[in-house]
Amino acid sequence: MTPARFPLDPTFPAPTGQEDAVVLWWLGQAGFAIRAGDELLFIDPYLSDVLADKYRGRIFPHSRMHPSPVNPSDVTGLSLVLCTHGHTDHMDLGSIPYLQSASDPLFVVPRSEAVKGVARGIPASRLLGLDAGETFRSRGGISVTAVPAAHEELTTDDHAQNLFLGYVIEVGSRRIYHSGDCAPYPGQADLVRALNVDIALLPVNGRDTHRRDHGVPGNFTLEEAVALCRDADIPALVCHHWGLFEFNSADPADLEQRLSDVDDIAWRIPELGVPFSLTEASA
Numbered sequence: 001m002t003p004a005r006f007p008l009d010p011t012f013p014a015p016t017g018q019e020d021a022v023v024l025w026w027l028g029q030a031g032f033a034i035r036a037g038d039e040l041l042f043i044d045p046y047l048s049d050v051l052a053d054k055y056r057g058r059i060f061p062h063s064r065m066h067p068s069p070v071n072p073s074d075v076t077g078l079s080l081v082l083c084t085h086g087h088t089d090h091m092d093l094g095s096i097p098y099l100q101s102a103s104d105p106l107f108v109v110p111r112s113e114a115v116k117g118v119a120r121g122i123p124a125s126r127l128l129g130l131d132a133g134e135t136f137r138s139r140g141g142i143s144v145t146a147v148p149a150a151h152e153e154l155t156t157d158d159h160a161q162n163l164f165l166g167y168v169i170e171v172g173s174r175r176i177y178h179s180g181d182c183a184p185y186p187g188q189a190d191l192v193r194a195l196n197v198d199i200a201l202l203p204v205n206g207r208d209t210h211r212r213d214h215g216v217p218g219n220f221t222l223e224e225a226v227a228l229c230r231d232a233d234i235p236a237l238v239c240h241h242w243g244l245f246e247f248n249s250a251d252p253a254d255l256e257q258r259l260s261d262v263d264d265i266a267w268r269i270p271e272l273g274v275p276f277s278l279t280e281a282s283a
Contacts, residue, residue: 004273010074010102012040015276021277022171023266026270027069029089029244030181030203033191036171039140041080042105043167043178043201048094059214060247062089069273071098078103080138084149085164086113089244097121108136108144112161131161133175143170145195147177150185152207152217168195174278176201177234181217181241183207185226189231197261199281200225200234203241205250216248222258229265236266236282243272 004025012033014023025033030044047070051062072095081099083091091109096117099105104126109117111129118124128136130146137143148154149164156162166179178198192200202225207218219241220228229237242250254271259267268281 004069004271004272006069008070008273010070011076011085018275018277021279022272023172023275024176024238024279024281025069025273025275026238026240026274027123028066030084030178030201030241032178032201032240034169034171036142037140038077039079039138039142039171040077041082041097041142041169042075042078042268043082043169044084044090044180045072045081045095045099046089046092047098047106048092050092050094051088054088060216060245062245063274065244065246065249066272071097073101075099076102078105079140080142080144081105081107082144082167082169082178083107083109083113083117084166084178085110085151086116087181090181091117091120093120096110100126101249106138109165110146110162110165112157112159112163132165136265141172144168145170147178147191148188149182149193150188151181151219152183152212154185168192168197174198176278179203179220181219183218183220184228189228192232192234197232197234199236199238199278200229200232201238201240202228204239205248210246211248218248222250222255225266226259226262226265234265236268238270239266240270240280266269 020066047068055062072077114129132148134147151164
């Protein structure tokens with residue numbers, strides 16, 4: 001596989017020979033780009049370094065372990081941006097205004113965080129708020145269904161709207177589940193199984209009391225992510241939410257070793273900025 005060159009091509013072209021495929025790029029943390037024909041969408045792009053300034057000198061410095069793979073101001077042809085929740089590494093005030101420099105995307109956010117989305121640079125006219133159980137279909141034919149997420153608990157606002165979401169993205173006949181920041185919760189496997197997911201993009205950096213006590217709620221362990229795929233009949237797993245902040249990461253070599261005996265689920269430890277098709281990830 002050819003290593004990625006940074007910054008990435010901001011048009012995110014499908015690799016040669018894969019023009020008709022659904023192609024993904026991992027952007028770091030929980031961020032992904034998805035190319036499906038003429039449609040380009042981002043999920044949770046954290047492409048700035050604003051958290052390094054916010055948390056400088058604190059117990060958990062948010063210094064990047066790698067540079068942003070693309071300059072958000074250069075991205076063109078972007079049609080959709082999905083934000084799973086309001087934490088800055090998922091709804092990035094350092095990226096949102098600049099993603100509109102050369103594109104005019106629609107931003108899909110939890111309805112509970114619509115005010116925060118506008119404050120972070122999303123024009124009200126380009127913001128769509130969803131809550132769990134609701135579905136949106138783009139002009140380009142991409143369908144997005146919101147599902148609850150537990151980061152680390154299911155949490156709602158005063159109007160009983162979820163603060164944390166995942167999304168099931170239907171592109172053609174394929175369905176991609178991005179859980180957002182999430183840990184297991186009752187009924188999750190049944191809910192996701194009913195949506196006939198083909199591949200799950202799941203965070204695997206785990207959780208612990210030390211991080212949570214200092215304001216950093218966690219996510220699935222690797223074993224919990226594998227268990228969800230098995231319980232929800234999801235045939236493929238892509239592991240993410242590691243490699244950006246040292247205090248909240250995982251070792252990819254360790255992940256690969258722990259997955260070495262998993263042969264009933266196709267799994268992938270993605271490389272930053274290296275494209276892969278859904279077909280490749282499911283093989």
